[in-house]
Amino acid sequence: xxxxxxxxxxxxxxxxxxxxxxxxxxxxxxxxxxxxxxxxxxxxxxxxxxxxxxxxxxxxxxxxxxxxxxxxxxxxxxxxxxxxxxxxxxxxxxxxxxxxxxxxxxxxxxxxxxxxxxxxxxxxxxxxxxxxxxxxxxxxxxxxxxxxxxxxxxxxxxxxxxxxxxxxxxxxxxxxxxxxxxxxxxxxxxxxxxxxxxxxxxxxxxxxxxxxxxxxxxxxxxxxxxxxxxxxxxxxxxxxxxxxxxxxxxxxxxxxxxxxxxxxxxxxxxxxxxxxxxxxxxxxxxxxxxxxxxxxxxxxxxxxxxxxxxxxxxxxxxxxxxxxxxxxxxxxxxxxxxxxxxxxxxxxxxxxxxxxxxxxxxxxxxxxxxxx
Numbered sequence: 001x002x003x004x005x006x007x008x009x010x011x012x013x014x015x016x017x018x019x020x021x022x023x024x025x026x027x028x029x030x031x032x033x034x035x036x037x038x039x040x041x042x043x044x045x046x047x048x049x050x051x052x053x054x055x056x057x058x059x060x061x062x063x064x065x066x067x068x069x070x071x072x073x074x075x076x077x078x079x080x081x082x083x084x085x086x087x088x089x090x091x092x093x094x095x096x097x098x099x100x101x102x103x104x105x106x107x108x109x110x111x112x113x114x115x116x117x118x119x120x121x122x123x124x125x126x127x128x129x130x131x132x133x134x135x136x137x138x139x140x141x142x143x144x145x146x147x148x149x150x151x152x153x154x155x156x157x158x159x160x161x162x163x164x165x166x167x168x169x170x171x172x173x174x175x176x177x178x179x180x181x182x183x184x185x186x187x188x189x190x191x192x193x194x195x196x197x198x199x200x201x202x203x204x205x206x207x208x209x210x211x212x213x214x215x216x217x218x219x220x221x222x223x224x225x226x227x228x229x230x231x232x233x234x235x236x237x238x239x240x241x242x243x244x245x246x247x248x249x250x251x252x253x254x255x256x257x258x259x260x261x262x263x264x265x266x267x268x269x270x271x272x273x274x275x276x277x278x279x280x281x282x283x284x285x286x287x288x289x290x291x292x293x294x295x296x297x298x299x300x301x302x303x304x305x306x307x308x309x310x311x312x313x314x315x316x317x318x319x320x321x322x323x324x325x326x327x328x329x330x331x332x333x334x335x336x337x338x339x340x341x342x343x344x345x346x347x348x349x350x351x352x353x354x355x356x357x358x359x360x361x362x363x364x365x366x367x368x369x370x371x372x
Contacts, residue, residue, distance in 0.1 A: 037225035162202035171209030171234030247337025265310030
């Protein structure tokens with residue numbers, strides 16, 4: 001790709017993604033499987049190229065949010081097992097079976113609907129059962145749902161390969177609640193296997209936070225998402241050497257001199273306190289640079305931090321380069337990421353925006369080319 005024609009772009013390091021995969025993998029006990037979370041276009045990194053790299057590196061499973069994400073991977077030639085973490089209407093059962101996609105089952109009603117649909121095809125649908133152990137979201141409701149779970153497990157046209165739950169606070173220092181959720185999950189697994197005589201081969205609950213903070217949650221498989229892309233999910237320091245995988249860049253489109261008292265951008269929220277040199281950057285909130293970062297963030301120009309000033313516009317934002325006289329039109333600008341030993345982390349920028357790294361990465365819009 002000719003970078004000179006790009007106004008802004010995201011550089012994705014598949015090598016760093018593979019490094020993070022291997023860094024995580026070496027911490028897992030023997031026999032513990034690895035699921036790469038590639039939903040939301042692999043957190044903005046590109047689901048197809050990321051999945052291809054993970055498949056080549058030896059990952060065991062991939063997970064997405066809904067069927068179209070799974071079909072995109074199958075159409076790209078990805079052969080790994082794919083788990084849909086969300087709900088699929090039962091009328092999609094033929095596609096799930098045809099493309100060997102594993103479906104999450106969140107209730108007895110859904111299980112019966114899937115089983116009936118699969119029966120009409122003379123086939124079995126591969127499933128993982130979702131237990132709500134305290135997240136208050138998708139899933140059979142904890143210990144109170146054991147009877148429904150057993151009924152679901154005995155349906156003729158479903159093959160339950162796995163069972164899983166999701167932690168609510170594993171990214172922060174709340175061991176008590178995470179332990180409570182884990183104990184509920186382990187107890188339900190034990191009871192349903194004892195009562196049905198059926199062994200569920202893959203039990204999994206460790207997201208990035210649990211994987212980093214609570215190794216006792218690893219079970220049969222881990223499901224790292226944000227950690228795979230080089231970010232720590234919480235304030236605690238990870239025991240993993242993770243590398244950021246995305247660098248968001250733009251260019252200086254114009255530099256102009258403005259006098260003391262002149263204002264910049266909508267609302268006139270920033271006014272020059274001295275004669276100033278202002279760089280206009282070719283990126284805005286339509287590209288994923290949150291408007292909430294107006295007057296709160298810096299970018300890197302020629303290895304030097306310069307402040308963003310004024311309100312972020314749809315396609316543009318301004319930076320004060322008064323103290324960087326060598327800055328010039330056409331210079332590359334790092335919004336977040338690393339280059340030549342300098343960096344602005346996704347964590348730093350998301351904190352300034354009052355959000356989390358997940359949202360910032362996923363917000364990099366489709367009109368921003370990904371460069372690998």
